[in-house]
Amino acid sequence: MDKSQERARIDADDDPGANSGERDLVALGIVTAAIILFVGTGSSIGPDVVRSFMGQGKGPDGALLNAFLLNIALIIFGWSRYRELAKEVKLRRKAERQARILAETDPLTGFLNRRAFDAAVNGMIADARQRNEAVAVLLMDLDNFKQVNDYNGHSAGDQLLLECSRRIAAILPARALVSRIGGDEFAAAMPFEKHRPERVEQLVGRLVDAISTPAQVNATDIGVTASIGIARSDLAPIGDQVRDQASDLLEMADIAMYHAKRQGRNRFYWFEADMADEMRFRSEIEAGIRRGLARGEFVPYYEQQIDLQTGELTGFEMLARWDSPDFGVVSPEIFIPIAEDIGVIGQLSESVIRQALADAKTWDPRLTLAVNISPVQLRDSWFSQKLLKLLVEANFPPHRLEIEVTESSLHRNIAQVRSLITSLKNQGIRVSLDDFGTGYSSLAQLRTLPFDRIKIDRSFVTSLVENRDSAAIVHAIAMLGKGLNLPVTAEGIESSEVLEQLRQYGDIKGQGYLYGKPATAEDTRLWLQSLGLLLVTEAMAAIPHEQTPQTAAAPPRLTRNG
Template identity: 45%
Template sequence: MLGILISAVMLLVWNGSHFFQQISFATDRIDGGIQIASTALTLNVALILFGWRRYVDVQHESQMRAESEDRAALIATTDAMTGLLNRKGFADRATVLAGAACGDGERMVMISVQMHRFKGINDRHGYDVGDELLRRLAAAILAVVDREVAVARLSGDEFALAMVRSPGDRPAIEIIGEALIRAITKPYQVEDKHIQVGVFVGIAMAEAGPVVVAELLRRADIALDHAKSSRSARPVWFDGGMERALLAHSEIEQGIRFALEHEQFEPHFEPQIDLETGELVGFETLARWNHTLSGIIMPDMFIPVAEEIGVIGRLSEQVMRAAFVHAATWDASINLSVNVSPAMLGDPWLAQKIVRLLRETSFPANRLVVEITESSLFTDIDQARTIVTSLKNQGIRLALDDFGTGFSSLSHLRTLPFDVIKIDRSFIATIQRDRQSAAIVRAVTTLATALDVPVTVEGIEDASTHAAVLAMGCAVGQGWYFGKPMSAERAGEMVRARKNHGVPVSSAGPIKAAG
């Protein structure tokens, strides 16, 4: 373009000069013609100079536009805080790597990384410290891998890495994962604070053939979730079983929500027996899922999921309401025990909700025993004390469940007004063959007697265990020796049989028939 402009200028200058000579030879007296020719030449030169200036301006504008587009693209694909790729940039870069992997016969590898306890750092030290720590962690991750690896901060404290490796490089990939764990979990000094976080790592390798980046990242995230749930200190590889478990978990979650809407959760009742007289004194309420297709589903299948998705309180209220309705019609001497999970104990309105259920179902508060596991008290002892006091003020009795499995049992007995101590079934199951278990049960019973608190034991499965706990001074027992958990109808039949016949309920009595 520049050469064309120079040639045009030279041509115009030569033409103008030639024209001037011709005019000059024709007549020296035509001054007007000469002036016209000179003006024409000046205008042509000015036009060329203007064109050159415009060309330079256009080039500058084009360069600025290109730089602006590059900056916009960088902003759109880069995490502003750490300088790593963001989710969009990672997807774009990983797609390029996936294409290269298919062409070279190698495999795409995705590593998902998430910090543990990072939120607490923001809460304790502020977001400025948390942001600076994220920048340090990003630099540490980059130092572990080579430049060909795509590294991104996806959101919050979640990072991801994408790379191309040979199918036989699994040991080397695990080494990278372990190096990431070491780099992230080492202590960092931010300002004047020494900070250390945990981390979980999940890894997924694509199968042969075309790769869907989003799907591979999802599998790495599934492996990461498995690492979190198992508290693994090492990288966890994805396998098909994890995905099947996730699908089953999802189905259970959906089923729980459906069951809550259609009131499929119902109480079953496990008999509690006076160990000395054989009399039926109460029942422990246990949740069961009466599934339309699968029948009765045991609580270990749905309680953990209900706690995880935050509906355990609603589920427990549904079961308690049904239990109170049934038990309200039974003999007034029969007590009813209900369990409170750790998640429920975190609800400051728990006591008010239980009292409301009692009022709506007309079940007497003095017949209710609320069982609280010892381990659940550690979350918030002050709130637990408030709830316990509120329940006691309403005439409800309290049982310390699974006694002996926690870390500060004696202090709980001293500071919280429990009416019953329940010894964990793990001690009862081994009481006859394990001297330590027998010693613990004997010591707890002696302590409870000194405190004037009765002891209930669970897990009595045979006559010899029954005799052993009775000899140690335990007051009340439950277990399959006395009867398995049963429906409300069977429990009602048992209570009516006791009332009508006046026969003590023992292992040889109506409980066995009803169970």
């Protein structure tokens, strides 16, 4: 539904009397009375006036003539006043219609706003019930739209929203209702035959494809995708109730939309009852993350990094864990995406990095610390300064710190990534490209970006022996590293067979469960102390050296040179 359609709908709802003007009773009464008096006095003085002009009698009575002229003046005044009032009423009604349009529609797209949409959908559901039809309610959210505003400005964001609204209006049928209910959220409702839900799916599939097509904004191709959730009015249970009001269906479509986001975005899902349980669990996780940040429940674990040729321990990769009293030790695959969505990933990351720097400060100075950063943090123009502040607070040497940037984050804003990497390297921090082979970076980007290391993703390493494609990819990356003079680290080493295959590539580091699972800070400290790789302080001298961690096994042929 476009702006002209919406205005026509609103105009049709107005009082029909608005088109003919309202009658002002006072002005109309004055005109009516003046006309009656005009007729009365005119009939009395008319014959006298005619005879006077013909020279056949005296003129009309002076009082009656004055009354007659006064009647004419009153008629002219009353009619003029009536026309002015009619014009004022017309302007007022036009202003009222415009105000109603503004009150019921989104000013940017011309779609219905949330309040008007709810009322219209409830009416559509009632009509559909009479025709034995169902109503599908869609909730569409543009994926990564915030980045468009951050990188291109709000004006470009508005232009992209307008383009998306045009595509939505072009695809949805004439009977559909469309609303912009939030910054980058659109809702739609349409009736359909209960036994033909595939028609809704076809339309929604076209919406997903249309929105994912890059749009030209200020001579720049800008692309977003859409995650869409769908609920249907005839199958809308939550608990033991069937809830088929617009607000209920939007709530269910919202749950399905978030499910689509968690499944990878750029797709759609129908609402199912078990999604509500999943959403409640997510809400509990969100609340738990916020509480956990305040309570210091997010802690660093450490995974060994080994020189594959010598077997020597070279450092650790820090992996964040959530030690929750409610959920136990939670994997980062669960809490990090949620922390990114609710906007606390920066605070969480800084907290565990601060702890890791304090831990690593007590290790042998030759051991390095590798830290992953979220793609969300790459969009923070102050991240480099925040990291430098943490280093200064911990009095930790920058050359011992290595920041890992995932390859999939490079395509989002290569200029900002280049600026961040350069800033980190200027501080003496090393930067590695993580999960190499799984993203979208080109060799030109790899050559121009000043990385210090590339890491082969574990998905290729774990299947290196039995999968020829994985073996070919690992070989290609290892040779690429040699050609670009970039050291290589292989993740996911879990067997001695994989280790032997990797050793053929010479100077390469590795990490994985073959060398032990990630260990807590305390277990790591005790293990390093037993190996003589912990700086001895007065407070540590009393700790027995025979204590060793249970979660981290010593790597093969571990030595300490010098």
